[in-house]
Amino acid sequence: MSAEIQANDTRVTQFEEKETQLIKVKQDIKNWFQERDWSEFSLNLTIIVFLITFGLLIRILLAYDYRVDFSLTGTEIIWNRHVNFYPNGANFAGYGDFPFYYINWIEAWFQDGWYPYTDWRLTVPGDPLYFYSYPPIFLYFLVAIWRPGMTNLWMAFPMILADAACAGVVYLILREMIKGEHSRIIAFIGGFLMLLSPINVIYDGVYWLNPGPVTLFTLVSFYFIVKRKWRNAFFWLAIATMTKQNALFFTYPIFLIMVGEKVRADGIKKGVIESIMIGIYYLLICFCCSIPWIFITPIHFGAHLLFPGQFLSLSTVIDEPLINHTIQLSWSFKQLNMADQFVNLVAFGINSMFFMILAASIMAIFLFWRAYQNKLDNIKFFEWIAIYTILTHVLMPRGVYKFYSAYYMPILLVALIGTLTYYSKKSIFTTASILVAGGLFMGFSIWHLVIDRYFTPSILILACIIIGILAGLRSAFIFWKNKRIKMSVI
Numbered sequence: 001m002s003a004e005i006q007a008n009d010t011r012v013t014q015f016e017e018k019e020t021q022l023i024k025v026k027q028d029i030k031n032w033f034q035e036r037d038w039s040e041f042s043l044n045l046t047i048i049v050f051l052i053t054f055g056l057l058i059r060i061l062l063a064y065d066y067r068v069d070f071s072l073t074g075t076e077i078i079w080n081r082h083v084n085f086y087p088n089g090a091n092f093a094g095y096g097d098f099p100f101y102y103i104n105w106i107e108a109w110f111q112d113g114w115y116p117y118t119d120w121r122l123t124v125p126g127d128p129l130y131f132y133s134y135p136p137i138f139l140y141f142l143v144a145i146w147r148p149g150m151t152n153l154w155m156a157f158p159m160i161l162a163d164a165a166c167a168g169v170v171y172l173i174l175r176e177m178i179k180g181e182h183s184r185i186i187a188f189i190g191g192f193l194m195l196l197s198p199i200n201v202i203y204d205g206v207y208w209l210n211p212g213p214v215t216l217f218t219l220v221s222f223y224f225i226v227k228r229k230w231r232n233a234f235f236w237l238a239i240a241t242m243t244k245q246n247a248l249f250f251t252y253p254i255f256l257i258m259v260g261e262k263v264r265a266d267g268i269k270k271g272v273i274e275s276i277m278i279g280i281y282y283l284l285i286c287f288c289c290s291i292p293w294i295f296i297t298p299i300h301f302g303a304h305l306l307f308p309g310q311f312l313s314l315s316t317v318i319d320e321p322l323i324n325h326t327i328q329l330s331w332s333f334k335q336l337n338m339a340d341q342f343v344n345l346v347a348f349g350i351n352s353m354f355f356m357i358l359a360a361s362i363m364a365i366f367l368f369w370r371a372y373q374n375k376l377d378n379i380k381f382f383e384w385i386a387i388y389t390i391l392t393h394v395l396m397p398r399g400v401y402k403f404y405s406a407y408y409m410p411i412l413l414v415a416l417i418g419t420l421t422y423y424s425k426k427s428i429f430t431t432a433s434i435l436v437a438g439g440l441f442m443g444f445s446i447w448h449l450v451i452d453r454y455f456t457p458s459i460l461i462l463a464c465i466i467i468g469i470l471a472g473l474r475s476a477f478i479f480w481k482n483k484r485i486k487m488s489v490i
Helices: 002-035 038-069 097-111 136-142 153-177 183-196 198-206 211-226 230-241 245-266 268-289 298-306 329-335 340-351 354-372 378-394 402-407 409-420 427-450 453-489
Strands: none
Touching: 038 153, 038 183, 038 198, 097 136, 097 153, 136 153, 136 211, 153 183, 153 198, 153 211, 153 378, 153 409, 183 198, 183 409, 183 427, 198 211, 198 402, 198 427, 211 230, 211 245, 211 378, 211 402, 211 409, 230 245, 230 268, 245 268, 245 354, 245 378, 329 340, 329 453, 340 354, 354 378, 378 402, 378 409, 378 453, 402 409, 402 427, 402 453, 409 427, 409 453, 427 453
16 A cells, blocks of 8 residues: 555656646746847848848849840740840850759659769760759759749749848848947848849849859858857758858868867867867768768769869969850969969969968968957958958869859958948948948949959959958057057056
8 A cells, every 4th residue: 555655656746847847848938938029029020021022022023024135045934934144245144054954953853753963974965964963952942842834933933032031141140240229220231232232133033043042051150150159050051061062161260260269268178079069060960961862872972062173283274264164263364464474373273272272271270260369250250251252262173153153242241341330330430331331242243243254253352352451451440449448548
């Protein structure tokens, strides 16, 4: 009898403990809701929805208009037409990935049971079905909405939406990064400039090319870096990496920044261990996103991801790019009639990947050191990451396409606005700063669109120089301001 009473008491105790835990969970949820500023959340959500909707509307209207006025094909269904690469003589250098690759991949996926990571030894020249060269998540964007019988717009819609959504994330980043009474206005203007970005509107919104999804996920990762939520940042960076390989470049500096901050805050042992665990977490997310392809054909899966690259060499050869090929910085410098010795040096540094590795390492180590010294604010992060983004692409042996720049534009925009609005919080100076930042951003975008594609790498180098000068001026201003403060204290 006593055993039965003891068992009943145990069950009662367990029930009371569960009930106490349930009450605690309910109280935690209630506290969470009460602690949230729901008016702030609602306003931010409204602004983000407006930015995305307006950006989407602009892209769809222009896509329709270009297919009416500058069509390469005369199909009856307007959305199934393809846009002239040089509409009305404009030097856009549009690209044919969508009509040649994406449409064939999507149709084959639904109609023929197409397998994207095929055996490279069976490659058929000119057959797009053997040339899928992206991680799996990009494929999921392509096949997300379209079904047989729909127009081509529904193939492109997820990519267009992703590009438009970048404006909302730019707003969130600037809202978090810039403090003061003008924070929301500055953030909104930044988001609005992003939704109007000519490079993104043309290449992602009209030609339906691929930077939109990877740009969106990269920006989300940067948003969590601004908030110093490293696990979330590396989760989204992994998603970006498994959308398009470009995002892989960011793992180097961002990991070192995280190590620097964690070591400073928690000591070497704890900081390094925590950073390594988050690095493993990043790799685990990438691995999960690779399932089932990495188990079905692991070798071919890796080969397809490496396909966009180019073999390294120790030569100074500068080949003239074909009409549908990328442009190397060395070729661009050659077209500017720079000295042969200098151009050959650039060609060697690019072909061997020496310049790319050197530039990436210098900037990543610098960012690590600044983070360790607690001198890496969010504006400086974007200043340097904007330069890093462009240089790691421009110095690739493969070279760049014009449409690649859609990936850089939001990062450049945040860097410009953050840098130029730093100096004063007064309304008149803030307004002037926004006008200058917006003018530089839109001016660069339009110039980039109309300039000959041969000069694309050169104009990108010029953008790096301008960002570098502005970053140097801001650093000098901070040094001068801190010196004045110290002098006044003395």
